Amino acid sequence: MSAFAELVDGGVRLAIPLLVASAGELVSERAGVLNMSVEGIMLTGAFAGAVGAHTTGSASAGLLCALVAGLLAAALQAVLSVTLRADQIVTGVAANALALGATTYGARLYFTEGRTVPGFDPVALPLLSDIPVIGPALFDQSVLGYGCVLLTVLLAVLFGRRTGFGLAVTAIGADAETADRSGLPVNAVRFGAVLLVGVTSALAGAHLALADVHAFTDNLTAGAGYLAVAAVIAGRWRAWPTLAACAFFGLAQALQFAAPAFGIHLPTAVLVMSPYLLAVVAVSGLVGASRAPAGLTRPFAREARA
Amino acid sequence: MRRDLLVYGGAVLVAVLVGLALAAGGGAAPDVAGRALWDGMFGSPYAFGSALNTTAVLALIATGFTIAHRAGLVNVGGEGQMALGGIAATAVGVSLPAGTPAVLALTALLIAGFAGGALWAGVAAWLRVRRGVNEVITTLLLNFVGLCLVLLAVHEEALLRQPVTSADTLPQSEPLVEAARLPLLGPPESPATIAIVLAAVSVIVAALLLRHTATGTRLTAVGMSEPAAARLGLPVGRLQAGSLAVAGGLAGVAGATLIATVPYVLAEHFTSGYGFTGLVVGLLARGSLTAVAGISLAFGLLASGGINLQLAAGVPAASVQVVQSVLIICVAGAVIFRKGAAR
Structure with a gap:
């Protein structure tokens, strides 16, 4: 495989979890709930997936465990940030610490001998995977990888800017009071959006553990969840730019390993920091206006008067 | 003020219980774990x-x-x-x-x-x-x-x-x-x-x-x-x-x-x-x-x-991290139970 094809391949592999996680997070942030806990839910999903697959010997059972665990973690976050109206950033960061601590603790106790687990193997799609360069990169994924992409597309279509769902979500994130007066179930939608983040983040985590490395290591996600949130911010809460941000972040990560083959000798740190730098530039409004949903991180209660 | 005390007391109680459960899960009796924790704080x-x-x-x-x-x-x-x-x-x-x-x-x-x-x-x-x-x-x-x-x-x-x-x-x-x-x-x-x-x-x-x-x-x-x-x-x-x-x-x-x-x-x-x-x-x-x-x-x-x-x-040191984050989540989550809580 040429160095370029390898870069694209690595980039796509690293971008898939970011893509699916940020697809869910995008919906949730447009509805006004910021989930810093994407990282923690991903890690929880990865851990539960690995434990499930290891115990049963079946990767599909592992995936199921990951989804259940992700939903439970997201339900906790939803109760905190929607029902109890707690500070979303604080509880999110705390949930990440909780997930990191709990999975590290759990892994110490559970994985006493070896940490490799059964996972999903790549399935090459006939014909499509023969296209040079992008063929092997895009069409030689695992079933889980295809599933992630499919879900991303589904969410993008379902919650597009002109569909009923999409408009409802945008309205709730922009002005919860008005949305409530016009009869939209504000907190139910927000609760659901956080649960959706649970599903997408758990899928992303399971992809890392079961389709990518086939093992669980402490802090497996290593900030990928924060990257997914950064992608939504860098993409200025729009679907296509978010997709582009995910692709860029994936490529930047892959470039760390592929750079020498191109004769590029950039320090790793520069590549690692580039996604975050890009996100800062994007929110700073230096390139066009950045429009965060007006109600982002503002909890809603009907009797509340600001 | 009384509500504040209740919230903080409750949070600490929950965190302690979680800590005890984690210590037990790690195979240490509560007194052994408590002793080790104490020694790690004031023992030397x-x-x-x-x-x-x-x-x-x-x-x-x-x-x-x-x-x-x-x-x-x-x-x-x-x-x-x-x-x-x-x-x-x-x-x-x-x-x-x-x-x-x-x-x-x-x-x-x-x-x-x-x-x-x-x-x-x-x-x-x-x-x-x-x-x-x-x-x-x-x-x-x-x-x-x-x-x-x-x-x-x-x-x-x-x-x-x-x-x-x-x-x-x-x-x-x-x-x-x-x-x-x-x-x-x-x-x-x-x-x-x-x-x-x-x-x-x-x-x-x-x-x-x-x-x-x-x-x-x-x-x-x-x-x-x-x-x-x-x-x-x-x-x-x-x-x-x-x-x-x-x-x-x-x-x-x-x-x-x-x-x-x-x-x-x-x-x-x-x-x-x-x-x-x-x-x-x-x-x-x-x-x-x-x-x-x-x-x-x-x-x-x-x-x-x-x-x-x-x-x-x-007992894995990660359990301290778990206890701390449980504490934070409890205190942050109880914000609507506190009268006049400043956000």
């Missing part, structure tokens, strides 16, 4: 000394957080500001001439740390004041950039990496010159440095500043209502930017104290999450600097106890 001068050093770092960050929070800003960027403070302090600490008097060297080191952190927070402050960008998002993102800058600094010989002599040369800076190392407090075998004194002074000065000076009152006014403060003729932008810069500066000083204690080098991951823990201390304290001091000490002791919990009782 070494344990208590390192707990004090951690306390100092947390208290510095949480004090800065409280000052910025008074002006209505949430500084999530402690980790990155520490990183920049550490880099600046290292740059000064390795390049001072050998004969520099310790007082001068330490002053230079701490000022550099403050400047590094303040500069990093200044980026977020500038964006907030000039372009109205939410400081929570920028400070959070800048954490990761700051941590990468540490990585860059210790991997590039042109920056701060020690000269590479063999393949085994670690990616870290040269050790600081003798004069720039923080003096120990004194007790034998205790690693406690004067950082704790520095932190105590900062807490007291900040408390006096916020409570008894015009600046403190102005910051409070800005925090309560920006438009009202602006109409009163207060320089809202300057007050906010200043408070955030001071918050960053104190985090930078915290980073500098970490560099100026054993092993006196800048290395990857030297901030080890203190920035986030410091933020949590600040949030739990909810504006009270007395609470900042108390909670910092409690968390410092817990961190030191957790290490011994793993060494002596075989």
Whole structure:
């Protein structure tokens, strides 16, 4: 495989979890709930997936465990940030610490001998995977990888800017009071959006553990969840730019390993920091206006008067 | 007030129960685990000394957080500001001439740390004041950039990496010159440095500043209502930017104290999450600097106890992290149960 094809391949592999996680997070942030806990839910999903697959010997059972665990973690976050109206950033960061601590603790106790687990193997799609360069990169994924992409597309279509769902979500994130007066179930939608983040983040985590490395290591996600949130911010809460941000972040990560083959000798740190730098530039409004949903991180209660 | 006590008491109770469950899950009887935790906190001068050093770092960050929070800003960027403070302090600490008097060297080191952190927070402050960008998002993102800058600094010989002599040369800076190392407090075998004194002074000065000076009152006014403060003729932008810069500066000083204690080098991951823990201390304290001091000490002791919990009782040290985050989630989640809780 040429160095370029390898870069694209690595980039796509690293971008898939970011893509699916940020697809869910995008919906949730447009509805006004910021989930810093994407990282923690991903890690929880990865851990539960690995434990499930290891115990049963079946990767599909592992995936199921990951989804259940992700939903439970997201339900906790939803109760905190929607029902109890707690500070979303604080509880999110705390949930990440909780997930990191709990999975590290759990892994110490559970994985006493070896940490490799059964996972999903790549399935090459006939014909499509023969296209040079992008063929092997895009069409030689695992079933889980295809599933992630499919879900991303589904969410993008379902919650597009002109569909009923999409408009409802945008309205709730922009002005919860008005949305409530016009009869939209504000907190139910927000609760659901956080649960959706649970599903997408758990899928992303399971992809890392079961389709990518086939093992669980402490802090497996290593900030990928924060990257997914950064992608939504860098993409200025729009679907296509978010997709582009995910692709860029994936490529930047892959470039760390592929750079020498191109004769590029950039320090790793520069590549690692580039996604975050890009996100800062994007929110700073230096390139066009950045429009965060007006109600982002503002909890809603009907009797509340600001 | 009574509700506050109930919430905090309940949170501590839940956290203790979770801790006991984790200890039992790790195969340690409650008394064994408790003994190990206690020994890790107070059992030896070494344990208590390192707990004090951690306390100092947390208290510095949480004090800065409280000052910025008074002006209505949430500084999530402690980790990155520490990183920049550490880099600046290292740059000064390795390049001072050998004969520099310790007082001068330490002053230079701490000022550099403050400047590094303040500069990093200044980026977020500038964006907030000039372009109205939410400081929570920028400070959070800048954490990761700051941590990468540490990585860059210790991997590039042109920056701060020690000269590479063999393949085994670690990616870290040269050790600081003798004069720039923080003096120990004194007790034998205790690693406690004067950082704790520095932190105590900062807490007291900040408390006096916020409570008894015009600046403190102005910051409070800005925090309560920006438009009202602006109409009163207060320089809202300057007050906010200043408070955030001071918050960053104190985090930078915290980073500098970490560099100026054993092993006196800048290395990857030297901030080890203190920035986030410091933020949590600040949030739990909810504006009270007395609470900042108390909670910092409690968390410092817990961190030191957790290490011994793993060494002596075989319970993974991660359980301390779990207990801390359960505590935060309980306190943060109970916000609507507290009467007149300030958000």
